Amino acid sequence: MSTSTSELIGASVRRIDALEKVMGTTRYGQDFWMDGMLNGGVLRSPHPAARIVSLRTDAARRLPGVHTVMTAQDIPGQKRYGGPTVLDHPVLASDKVLYAGQAIALVAAESRELVEQALRLIDVEYDPLPAVFDPAEAVKPGAPQIGAHGNVAGHEWVQCGDLARGFAEADVVVEQTYHTTWIEHAALEVECGAAWPDEQGGITLRVSTQSLEYQQQIAAVLALPPDKVRVTCPMVGGGFGRKLDITVELYLALLAWHTQRPIFLASSREESILAYSKRHPFTLHYKTGAAQDGHLTAMQVHITGDAGPFVYRSALVSLHSLMLATGPYYVPHVSIDVQAIHTNNIFTSAMRAVGGPQVNFAYESQMDRLAHELGMDPLAFRRINYLQPGQSLPNGQVIQGTVLLADSAEHAWKALDEMPTVVQTGSKKIGRGISSNMSGYGVPGNAAACDIEVQQDGRVVISIGVCDIGGGQRSSVAQIAASMLGVPLEHVTLRLADTAVTPPVGATAGSKTLYYCSNATFMAANALRKRLLEVAADLLEVQVDDLVLQDDEICVQDQSG
Structure with missing residues (x-):
């Protein structure tokens, strides 16, 4: 059986909603009115x-x-x-x-x-x-109770190795408190x-x-x-x-x-x-040790986040921060404690890479300070400590597969070669640096489903409950189905994000939507493709492998050559 010749995958294809967006005709949430509204x-x-x-x-x-x-x-x-x-x-x-x-x-x-x-x-x-605006004050005895079950909205902790031993092995220890604020x-x-x-x-x-x-x-x-x-x-x-x-x-x-x-x-x-919600403000206290050869030996982390009055996703943010607190570095001896505390500030919840940017700011500041104390190049110091396959995160997760941290950091640094190291602009100095980050993807327990049907006129109808937030989610599923079924994009009709008619796919979040929706679409399209070819092979009295889906038709392959 030949693969589709539609050439929609791996090619630069205009999004199906590109023209309407350029023309200003896309109907967003506010672009709607009914009689009697x-x-x-x-x-x-x-x-x-x-x-x-x-x-x-x-x-x-x-x-x-x-x-x-x-x-x-x-x-x-x-x-x-x-x-x-x-x-x-x-x-x-x-x-x-x-x-x-x-x-x-x-x-x-x-x-x-x-x-x-x-x-x-x-x-x-x-x-x-009386109102409480400081999480440190909210956990003191006698503080007004804000949350329904006390003032702790989330608490996660983990310890691995022997922290005392790790700091005893360190030749340099850097200890600092960092603060991040709300982000709209x-x-x-x-x-x-x-x-x-x-x-x-x-x-x-x-x-x-x-x-x-x-x-x-x-x-x-x-x-x-x-x-x-x-x-x-x-x-x-x-x-x-x-x-x-x-x-x-x-x-x-x-x-x-x-x-x-x-x-x-x-x-x-x-x-x-x-x-409405904001990104969590964090107070992050980091104590980090390294040996003279640059290897990290220990890291102790205390994080307090401001949840506002309600829980929302503070427990999830606490967990994400815990998982990411040491960054993309191997540290043998670690203790991490993360709390989200209720206050009378605005409530906080999900924002891009939940819990990641805050800890990234703190641990990368620590890396720069340690490199400075050891007299090492910041990139060389990081390269020594980047996670490698087979090493573990503090939560016990073993790194598997390829790790390209060192290569990607090297390429990024070389791209800055033409920039001066420091530029003096009046009273300001503009420098350059490097930051390495990692993040989790997906939502535990998430699943996705997709329905695809072929109409009598050959048009393809896709039903999938994905919310398109501007990332091209609708175009992606249309491309995949059109490629698998050998039809042009303009012959694909989408039914999206409607609890009455579309199968659920979970939220558009966690940088996982294309992965889930594309696989669900691929599986549905593949099953439909297989059935279409089986029916056509029976009607044409040929083998399935002799057929190809192409340009709105099921054809017998030209085997003359």
Whole structure:
């Protein structure tokens, strides 16, 4: 059996959505409107910690053009939501607020201006409470309890070897504390979407997200069966981890359910920065030892991350930081302790390479300082300590396969040869350096499925639940299927990211989406290809190996040559 001659794999092929993006016709989360649609808005707390003494909405409800004002008591089902492990974030605060920006009430009205006016008419009386902004203070005896189960959101630790022996063998020891801060995701597209009641007593959401996996949480808040909640995702204008968690989904669903009208809601840029998750700030204390010949002997690490008031993915970030804390280096004697602590700062969750950039900043700073203390070239020092096949990480994972750290670092350094080592610009000096990093890929337990069918006219229809966040996810699966089935890309129709019709693939996150989706697509296309060739071989009375799928046809190969 000949392979496909479509030549779509390994070639530079124009993305199927390239033209619409260049022309500005791509319909993102905000590019959607329905007849009868209302605008939604959220009232948020100005206080980081306060008791809600009273909440009066009468004036807002009486405003002409306002269709509903909702508070916590109007939620028909589950009152809390959250990340993949803990549901500790109130949908709407009822008794107290734990960060500035926490949602308290929802409004649906006939215009954005009326929404803003109604939000101003809601009267909330607050009794400010002591707030804690420093994780170190939050773990002291007598500190206000912020988390539902205490102020520790996540705690991971590991030890290997003999730390005392490792430092005794060191000729140089460098000890330093490093700090990283919150980082805003700042996707071009803010949190946004639409929702509307359907004809079968359910709700449909069209929302900018990285995951359809929150269908069950949305249904629980509405007190509906999950099959009554349909979640769809258009092209997403960037996520970087923030849209991996619930953003506007619950607000949209509640307002649409309560009013039985279509609802549109989009954050302002200011609200996006104020109210939604950030990268975890870390305080990292590193003590690192090395022998005179440059080999690392020991590393002791204490990390404290700021989780904000809710858990979200802090436990996962703690675990990732633990796994990556020693970097791409072999250290025989290690102790690592990572905690994520609740405070009254903004809550933190997933952002690109969760937990990786923070520890990279710290351990690479240590490498530079150790090289300086030993009088060694920074690259030469790193090369001595790069992980090799057969060596282990502190968690016991053995490095297998090829390791190209030294080669890649050498190439990167040589690429800088034409740059001066130091450039003096007024009072500033601009230098050059090198940093090595490693990161994990994938999400434990993740799986993906894909359905592919051929229509009577020969067109191919792919159904797969992937959210395309701008990384070319939809083009990738189309290329693979078109190549396997011998059809041009323009004859491939995609049904994407719709809980009603597409098989699940997990979230678009963890740098694993192409791997999972491409393999699921390949397997489905390969099975369909095999069946098509078997049927054609029977009809044409030839062997399967004599056939080729090419240019929308199944042909008998020319064997004259």
